Amino acid sequence: MVYKTSKETQEKKDLKRKHIIKIAARIFSQNGYHKTTVKDVVEAADISVGTFYFYFKNKEHLFETLYDEGIEEIFSALMQSLQNIECEADFGFSKAIAFFFKVIECNKPLAKIMLIEAVGLNPTFERKRAEATQKLVSYTTEFFYEIKKLGTGNMPDIKIFALAFIGTLYNVVLEWLQTDSKESLLDSVYALTVYNLQALKLEYNIDNINRGITEIINTKLDNLKE
Amino acid sequence: MVYKTSKETQEKKDLKRKHIIKIAARIFSQNGYHKTTVKDVVEAADISVGTFYFYFKNKEHLFETLYDEGIEEIFSALMQSLQNIECEADFGFSKAIAFFFKVIECNKPLAKIMLIEAVGLNPTFERKRAEATQKLVSYTTEFFYEIKKLGTGNMPDIKIFALAFIGTLYNVVLEWLQTDSKESLLDSVYALTVYNLQALKLEYNIDNINRGITEIINTKLDNLKE
Amino acid sequence: MVYKTSKETQEKKDLKRKHIIKIAARIFSQNGYHKTTVKDVVEAADISVGTFYFYFKNKEHLFETLYDEGIEEIFSALMQSLQNIECEADFGFSKAIAFFFKVIECNKPLAKIMLIEAVGLNPTFERKRAEATQKLVSYTTEFFYEIKKLGTGNMPDIKIFALAFIGTLYNVVLEWLQTDSKESLLDSVYALTVYNLQALKLEYNIDNINRGITEIINTKLDNLKE
Amino acid sequence: MVYKTSKETQEKKDLKRKHIIKIAARIFSQNGYHKTTVKDVVEAADISVGTFYFYFKNKEHLFETLYDEGIEEIFSALMQSLQNIECEADFGFSKAIAFFFKVIECNKPLAKIMLIEAVGLNPTFERKRAEATQKLVSYTTEFFYEIKKLGTGNMPDIKIFALAFIGTLYNVVLEWLQTDSKESLLDSVYALTVYNLQALKLEYNIDNINRGITEIINTKLDNLKE
DNA sequence: CATGAATGAGCGTTCATTCAT
DNA sequence: AATGAATGAACGCTCATTCAT
Structure with missing residues (x-):
């Protein structure tokens, strides 16, 4: 029976699995986890319930898959963006934040699921969220540590600073997601960059910030889901 | 017919209503909205289902009551705390943040319900949350506007600055709530104050910050629910 | 403690009992038996649930009281009306039917309860209805028997004839009750009288029929509930 | 995707749907609508609650299905029977009434549901009943109109005459349904035919009436549900 | 691989009735 | 006599999941 699982079949x-995931992301982000029934998903994906349970252990597992993929997406985006910040803090920061927001904007359903629907869902996702934040904080901490070393600023608790920094991004995104705002998230990058640069007591030049934003706006996001 | 219901009965x-609310806050914050059944609540409160529905229209209405009370609680705390910031920005800011965190710490179940359980629950609470944020942002904006007028800092978009500021608080609280941390929220006040003072380009003195925090720690929270 | 139940108290x-009954008749006829809750009745009657259960054993007992009173009302009306038919069949019949319809018209809520709400309610009321019909049929049968004796008509089964006669009245009333017709029931008396007179092969004169109807229209219904 | 559901499965x-309907008809007619629980039905039909709700939206919808099918059944029977009345009024009338009664007799549970249980149930069924009566009256009216044209009888209000005619049938059936009589409904056809023929002043011959009844008795009801 | 009919535990909610005051 | 807070059995219904085909 081994030949049954040929390469083409696989x-x-x-493909079908991806298809279900894609549809599910839309449905979950529209209706929320609890109001979305398995029936809703299979009807939207034009498959049978049986097929659904062939590809996913259960409803929660599907959601988990979605969540994990979303985390992956956003993380790699963030990591990648943070790497842009090298010597030029102002240019780098604005690029990083702009890039991050662009990713969010291109993945609104996924973002909504991760940042809204998964909150308070159950211990599994609380843990996942805690882990994600932890990872994010670690990374940011490391990065801030570098700044601290060469900086003249006052940074009494790097972990709190990292949490605060992420909090500024998070809250702006949350507001944007919940108000179904038509404005672009990118409109808030400039002010947000200034806020955090100042918080970190980093010297900056307005033109550099704007240059970073413009660069991101003109870049195509190739590494993202269609 | 007014005399029909005596004062004592009322x-x-x-009292019974308050009792149910109190118990429910605990249960909801432990299990979340969806995993909490009406049966759970009535058993914990040692009443019958009928009694529950005598006091509350339905499960959602109970949750709404809890939510509204929580909002009320936290808002009045925040508003009150922000009023402490007068001429001395450093002293005032630390007092404000410390006060806010103390309120959160004393109302952990309620805070968890509002900031975690109610997120992504349904349109009603999304709207409520949006309204709350809006109110908070408005208030902070107004406050920042005053700072801007007399300040020398760069504040390109007051609304984003307000969102960022609230985001720093929010994320620290969220982290604290989700990790069930044994450490006090107040431990993070100092660093958080510095972060935001720097972000706003406000001059500060370490002693003043610490003085603000100490003052709050030694104050009793009289105006809060037992 | 005997003196407590003095005449005035009684x-x-x-009075209060009558009051509850009157209100209940309205509510039951508006909402039907099952959609009417005890709470509905006590609120409309401005009493407490406790008081309700002091006066009536339970909800069904209240309905039974209503039903029995309705039956009583309509029966005595019908009996009385049928006694009008002496020598002059045409004049008598029209008077009888008109009188019956007038009673129904003045007691629409009660009629609705008896003829619609109580149908198919439960065995108790099925039995009551059967008994009522039985009584009605017996009376009519007796009456038809007299007609048969002196008549020349063909009356193969008096019981069926009685059922048929009552059925003609019943169906017209039912139609009137269910369509919430604004027209008077009395408008249909003439045709209905003709139908039944012809069915019984009784000679008639149009003027006599009309005289009978007019007489009833101009009579005041003193023996009916206000 | 049509092939997904095979013909056999459909x-x-x-078949299962029909099975549930059949069982439900029995239960509803025994216990009435309100005393029949979904549990009663599923236990009697030996299915699970889930299965029940797979086939029917809810309890009321099942009842509606039953009702609509009953109406359909009885209507087509009545229409068909009335068409038998052509030139020979006496023969035709007896045939029509006999046929109608035979249909009722073969569908006692359905008849009970429609004529007793559904009365006073809720606005939906009041409307349905009103419509049914309306249709019946229209049909009868049309038919009586033809009689009037060629007749010598006095028919002052055709609509009332139609209501009266239907009332005679209705009341006899009601009596039969409610007393759980062991006698056949057909025993009352003769007298009932005479009553209505006389009411319409139609000439008749006893033999013709009896011939009509006999003919129906000896006919098999092929077009009815088993 | 795919189907969808079948399952049933468990939910939120109602409301007639009781009884201490 | 009158009150209305308290009760809890019982209801209709949902939906994630299974499994025979």
């Missing part, structure tokens, strides 16, 4: 399976 | 009713 | 009790 | 579904 590819078809993967 | 008082007993109020 | 009268007050009777 | 047939099995239809």
Whole structure:
């Protein structure tokens, strides 16, 4: 029976799985986790319930998959963006934040699921969220540590500073997601960059900030889900 | 027919209602909205289902009551705390943040319900949350506007600055709530104050910050629910 | 403690009882038996639930009281009306039917309860209805028997004839009750009288029929509930 | 995707649906609408609650289905029977009434549901009943109109005459349904035919009436549900 | 691989009735 | 007599999941 799982079959399976995930992301982000029934998903994906349970252990597992992929997406985006910040703090920061927001904007359903629907869902996702934050904080901490070393600023608790920094991004995104705002998230990058640069007592030049934003706006996001 | 319901009976009713609310806050914050059944609440409160529905229209209405009371609680705390910031920005800011965190710490169940459980629950609470944030941002904006007028700092978008500021508080609280941390929220006040003072380009003195925090720690929270 | 139930007290009790019954008739006829809750009745009657259960054993007993009174009302009306038919069949019949319809019209809520709400309610009321019909049929049968004796008509089964006669009245009333017709029931008396007179092969004169109807229209219904 | 559901599966579904309907008719007619619980039905039909709700939206919808099918049944029966009345009024009338009664007799549970249980249930069924009566009256009216044209009888209000005619049938059936009589409904056809023929002043011959009844008795009801 | 009919534990909620005051 | 807070059995219904085909 081994030959049954030929390469083509496997590819078809993967495709269908991706298809279900894509549809589910839309449905979950529209209706929320609890108001979304398995029936809703299978109808939207034009498959049968049986098929659904062939590809996913259960409803929560599907959501978990979605969540994990979302985390992955956003993380790699953030990591990648933070790497842009080298010598030029002002240019780098604005690029990083702009890039991050652009990713969010291109993945609104996924973002909504991760930042809103998954909150308070159950211990599994609380843990996942805690881990994600932890990872994010660690990374940011490391990064801030570098700044501290060469900086003249006052940074009494790097972990809190990292939490605060992420909090500024998080809250702006949350507001944007919940108000279904038509404005672009990118409109708030400039002010947000200034806020955090000042908080970190980093010297900056307005033109550098704007240059960073413009660069991101003109870049195509190739590494993102279609 | 007014005399039909005596004053004592009314008082007993109020007490029982408060009792149910208190128990429910605990249960909801432990299990979350969806995993909490009406049966859970009535068993914990040692009443019958009928009694529950005598005092509350339904499960959602109970949660709404809890939520509204929580909002009320936290808002009045925040408003009150922000009023402490007068001429001395450093002293005032630390007092404000410390006060806010103390209120959160004393109302952990309520805070968890509002900041975690109610997120992504349904449109009603999304709207409520949006309104709350809006109110908070407005208030902070107004306050920042005053700072801007007399300040020398760069504040390109007051609304974003307000969102960022609230975001720093929010994220620290969220982290604290989700990790069930044994450490006090107040331990993070100092660093957080510095972060935001720097972000706003406000001059500060370490001693003043510490003085503000100490003052709050030694103050009793009289105006809060037992 | 015997003196407590003095004559005046008893009268007050009777009055309150009547009051509840009157209100209940309205509510039941508006909402139907099952959609009417005890709470509905006590609120409309401005009494407490406790008081309700002091006067009536339970909800069904209240309905039964209503039903029995309705039956009583309508029966005595019908009996009385049928006694009008002596020598002059045409004049008598029209008077009888008109009188019956007038009673129904003046007691629409009660009629609705008896003829619609109580149908298919439960065995108790099915039995009551059967008994009522039985009584009605017996009376009519007796009456038809007299007609048969002196008549020349063909009356193969008096019981069926009685059922048929009552059915003609019943169906017209039912239609009137269910369509919430604004027209008077009395408008249909003439045709209905003709139908039944012809069915019984009784000679008639149009003027006599009309005279009978007019007489009833101009009579005041003293023996009916206010 | 049509091939997804095979013909055999669809047939099995239809069969199960019919099975539930049949059982439900029995239960509803025994206990009435309100005393019949969904649990009663599913236990009697030997299915699970889930299965019940797979086939029917809810309890009321099942009842509605039953009702609509009953109406359909009885209507087509009545219409068909009335068409038998052509030139020979006496023969035709007896045939029509006999046929109608035979249909009722073969569908006692359905008849009970429609004529007793559904009365006073709720606005939906009041409307349905009103519509049914309206349709019946219209049909009868049309028919009586033809009689009037060629007749010598006195028919002052055709609509009332139609209501009266239907009332005679209705009341006899009601009596039969409520007393759980062991006698056949057909025993009352003769007298009832005479009553209505006389009411319409139609000439008749006893033999013709009896011939009509006999003909129906000896006919098999093929077009009825088993 | 795919289907969808079948399952049933468990939910939120109602409301007639009781009884201490 | 009158009150209305308290009770809890019982209801209709949902939906994630299974499994025979």
